[in-house]
Amino acid sequence: MTSVFRFAPSPTGLLHLGHAASAAAVWRGAEAAGGRVLLRIEDIDPVRSKPEFAAAIEEDLAWLGFRWDGPVVRQSERLDLYAAAIAKLDAQGLLYPCRLSRTDIAAAAAPDAARDPDGAVRLPLAGARPSDPDGPPARRLRMAKALATLGGDPLTWREEGVGAIEARPELWGDVVLARKETPTSYHLAVVVDDAAQGVTHVVRGRDLYDATAVHRLLQRLLDLPEPAYRHHPLLLAPDGEKLAKRRGSPSLRSLRAEGWSREDVLRAVGAA
Structure with missing residues (x-):
């Protein structure tokens, strides 16, 4: 191949x-x-x-x-492809609408609130209230329920030159999979496109290393193939x-x- x-x-x-x-x-x-x-x-x-x-x-x-x-x-x-993936996840009860902005989340977070690998406060977060409750919602993944669908099976990715890496998508919390202004997010779009285009090798910067855990979870949830990964050092x-x-x-x-x-x-x- x-x-x-x-x-x-x-x-x-x-x-x-x-x-x-x-x-x-x-x-x-x-x-x-x-x-x-x-x-x-x-x-x-x-x-x-x-x-x-x-x-x-x-x-x-x-x-x-x-x-x-x-x-x-x-x-x-390719927005129709992403909308179809969102519909598939929604049919499994894995998504929920969320109108919280980053400012809303930060305002409700305690100083020691759990944060994702990018430094943002993770959801779910008790006490957060949207500043615009009537605005268009984003769609977030119910992370705990998504992980439960794996049935305890280990989630890993193959890092070239290293081997199997344990994927820990729970560190990201309830990630956004469809934004308010478009029916997708980076995480969803890249896994859908990589599968649709037959990508076998993903070579990208080390700054996306941790995000691979979310991508592997989405590949499992959407029954998509797993490419090999290599994350090179940043300049x-x-x-x-x-x-x-x-x-x-x-x-x-x-x-x-x-x-x-x-x-x-x-x-x-x-x-x-």
């Missing part, structure tokens, strides 16, 4: 060196496996996603010499923080304007 990898950036800004490092890891992994690479644009955020950023992603990858197989897939064109800024669009990390385009070549970029990310 041909190995299938994917590179799946969000068009919420221009690509930076961290993206180049991740792309290089994906394409080098596919090359070593004799596999294919798919390009997926994860544009489910209707506010921050911009078509000009999506176009820039394709241009920057082509400039770096990375080629992909088949047409580019855009998540904004860090001089201050030790990860490169990020929101922190104003230099874009590949700005570096190119300064005279950087393709080889300079690949050398900077350790892929030359």
Whole structure:
């Protein structure tokens, strides 16, 4: 069977060196496996996603010499697939509507409230009240009930070069699977798309390591295949923080304007 990898950036800004490092890891992994690479644009955020950023992603990858197989897939064109997955989970009684904002949750949380791996206060949380009780609800997973459906079977994922890793989705609490403004979330969309596209290998940054536990749970609940995972180290800024669009990390385009070549970029990310 041909190995299938994917590179799946969000068009919420221009690509930076961290993206180049991740792309290089994906394409080098596919090359070593004799596999294919798919390009997926994860544009489910209707506010921050911009078509000009999506176009820039394709241009920057082509400039770096990375080629992909088949047409580019855009998540904004696949909302029906996510809605079907939500309906399947809802039919199992695994979802509930929630109108709590992050501010509502933070206001009701004690200083020692349990937090998820991203640092957000976990739900369920006693005493939290929505500031907009009539607003559109998000859909959250009933984590305890979801875990009970596994019947005690161990939940793991296969980390390449390491082996089986124990998945602990309970650390995330009742995660959002459909947001107020769109019928999906990152967690749901990626597992649905990976399965639909036949992805066999997920290569991504270490910052998504803990989220793999949620993804493995959703794969079990939705009867989806399990890919192999590899989480590569992040490229860090001089201050030790990860490169990020929101922190104003230099874009590949700005570096190119300064005279950087393709080889300079690949050398900077350790892929030359």
